[in-house]
Amino acid sequence: MTTNRERERKDIEIIEEDYRSEEPPYLGIEHRHDGFLNFYSLIAAITVALAMLTLSVGTGPAEMLKVLIAGVLTWFVSFYINKALFHTGSKLAAKGNPFVLAVAACWFLLMGSVYGTISFTGQAHNYVEGQTLRQPIAALEAVVREAQESLVAAKSVGPTISAVDTGAKGLADCEAQSGCVSGRRGRGRLVGALEEIASKASAVARQYAAAERKADRIVKDLQKVAADYERQLSDGGVSGANRAELLAIYGRGQALVTELKGVMPTQAALGLANELRRVQVGSGRRARIDVAARMRAQADQIEQAVQGIRSGQTDLPPFPNPGGITSGWDKIEDTWPYAVLIFALEGVLIVLWGLLVLDLRARLTAQRLNRRDGNDDDDLPTAPAPVTGPPGPLPALPAGRRRNPQIVGQPNGAGQ
Numbered sequence: 001m002t003t004n005r006e007r008e009r010k011d012i013e014i015i016e017e018d019y020r021s022e023e024p025p026y027l028g029i030e031h032r033h034d035g036f037l038n039f040y041s042l043i044a045a046i047t048v049a050l051a052m053l054t055l056s057v058g059t060g061p062a063e064m065l066k067v068l069i070a071g072v073l074t075w076f077v078s079f080y081i082n083k084a085l086f087h088t089g090s091k092l093a094a095k096g097n098p099f100v101l102a103v104a105a106c107w108f109l110l111m112g113s114v115y116g117t118i119s120f121t122g123q124a125h126n127y128v129e130g131q132t133l134r135q136p137i138a139a140l141e142a143v144v145r146e147a148q149e150s151l152v153a154a155k156s157v158g159p160t161i162s163a164v165d166t167g168a169k170g171l172a173d174c175e176a177q178s179g180c181v182s183g184r185r186g187r188g189r190l191v192g193a194l195e196e197i198a199s200k201a202s203a204v205a206r207q208y209a210a211a212e213r214k215a216d217r218i219v220k221d222l223q224k225v226a227a228d229y230e231r232q233l234s235d236g237g238v239s240g241a242n243r244a245e246l247l248a249i250y251g252r253g254q255a256l257v258t259e260l261k262g263v264m265p266t267q268a269a270l271g272l273a274n275e276l277r278r279v280q281v282g283s284g285r286r287a288r289i290d291v292a293a294r295m296r297a298q299a300d301q302i303e304q305a306v307q308g309i310r311s312g313q314t315d316l317p318p319f320p321n322p323g324g325i326t327s328g329w330d331k332i333e334d335t336w337p338y339a340v341l342i343f344a345l346e347g348v349l350i351v352l353w354g355l356l357v358l359d360l361r362a363r364l365t366a367q368r369l370n371r372r373d374g375n376d377d378d379d380l381p382t383a384p385a386p387v388t389g390p391p392g393p394l395p396a397l398p399a400g401r402r403r404n405p406q407i408v409g410q411p412n413g414a415g416q
Contacts, residue, residue: 029360030087033352037082040349044115045075047342051122055323074115081107086353094360104353112346120342121327124335128327129238131334132320136250137233139316140226143257147219150309154212154264157305161205161269164276164298168198171291181289194291197279204272207265215263218256225253240322247319254316269306273299 027034049071056063085104092100121128172194174180176187229249236242276299279292323330332339 029363030090030356033086033356034083036349036352037079037086040345041075041079041082043345044078044119045071047119047122048074048115051118051125054122054125078111078115082349086356090353090356090360093357094364108346108350108353112343116343116346117329120335120339121323121329123338123342124331125323125327126238127335128331129323130233131331132323132327133233133238133243133246135320136246136253136316137226137230140222140229140250140253143253143260143316144219144222144226147215147222147260150264151212151215151219153305153307153309154208154215157269157302157309158205158208158212160298160301160305161201161208161272164272164295164302165198165201165205167294167298168194168201171289172198181291190291193279197276197295200272200275204265204268207268211264215260218260218263222253222256222260225249225256229253243322250316250319257316264309266306266309269302273302273306276302 049067052067052070053063056067085107089100089104093104171181172191175194176191181190229246232242232245232249236245276295279295
């Protein structure tokens with residue numbers, strides 16, 4: 001009676017017969033890295049496709065088709081050229097073929113510089129682009145700091161000019177009532193000159209007061225532009241659509257900087273200082289007050305105060321252009337880990353090919369040495385030596401058997 005154990009064993013035998021697998025044929029030493037070639041080509045295609053997707057400006061079907069074509073071409077070129085170098089080129093290189101060695105060196109250099117750079121830029125693009133798009137924020141903040149410093153300096157110019165106005169009016173009144181400048185009271189030429197200086201100083205002081213209010217408004221607007229730019233960059237990232245928004249905000253800042261250039265009437269203040277230096281009244285023999293010396297001192301104060309005003313001397317730089325294929329190298333001091341990650345894979349491929357060539361070369365050298373030493377003859381089968389001369393005695397037959405007299409002693413084919 002058949003037991004269940006025997007039935008199970010029979011089923012296993014049937015399964016083994018039905019699903020018997022053949023051992024894969026041995027392909028050769030040059031095929032040992034085929035798995036890595038598939039992996040490398042796939043990674044190269046994916047990284048290049050992602051890099052093209054990251055660097056593309058648009059997002060339409062045409063851009064997606066370009067990305068797909070770039071990825072497929074990268075896989076095709078990488079896989080088949082590397083396969084040819086490993087399967088055929090390694091054998092020729094092991095034999096010292098200079099053409100194959102030159103082709104391999106050029107290919108590895110080209111693949112590393114082109115595919116590696118594209119993949120590296122794609123990986124580092126967001127970081128590099130983010131750092132590039134933050135440069136306008138620093139430029140806006142620098143202009144705001146300069147404008148604030150100029151406002152502080154301008155606040156000292158206004159009182160200095162107002163002091164000229166007040167002093168000239170006081171001298172004119174004093175000269176008209178008591179002749180404290182020339183010694184002759186009454187409204188004369190000196191009083192008219194002093195009143196004219198006071199009038200010009202008053203006009204310049206009013207200009208500075210209005211300019212201070214306008215500059216203060218522009219500085220506040222620039223601060224708002226810088227805040228809007230930073231908020232838009234944080235919310236929208238480095239995409240092409242967000243670039244347009246950032247450019248519009250930066251354009252507002254450039255317009256404000258242009259407006260800030262001429263807001264302070266520095267030329268009017270310097271013109272007043274020059275006019276004060278040309279005053280010649282009240283410096284004669286009978287003068288009690290040297291008006292010209294006093295005016296020159298006030299002119300020096302005005303010029304010294306105006307020197308601190310630097311509004312408009314710093315322009316905003318142009319808005320940065322989008323990054324290109326090689327933009328990853330612009331911040332290599334920060335993005336070098338990406339470069340190591342990408343180019344290390346290329347380095348592994350080169351090392352594997354080099355080791356394969358050295359292995360084949362060592363095997364060829366060993367084979368040549370064996371042939372030279374005659375070691376290969378031991379491994380070859382030897383054929384039996386041919387039989388020459390008359391045949392020897394025949395072996396004895398078992399008991400009860402007799403030889404055929406027609407065959408014994410006849411050569412092959414005899415008796416016909």
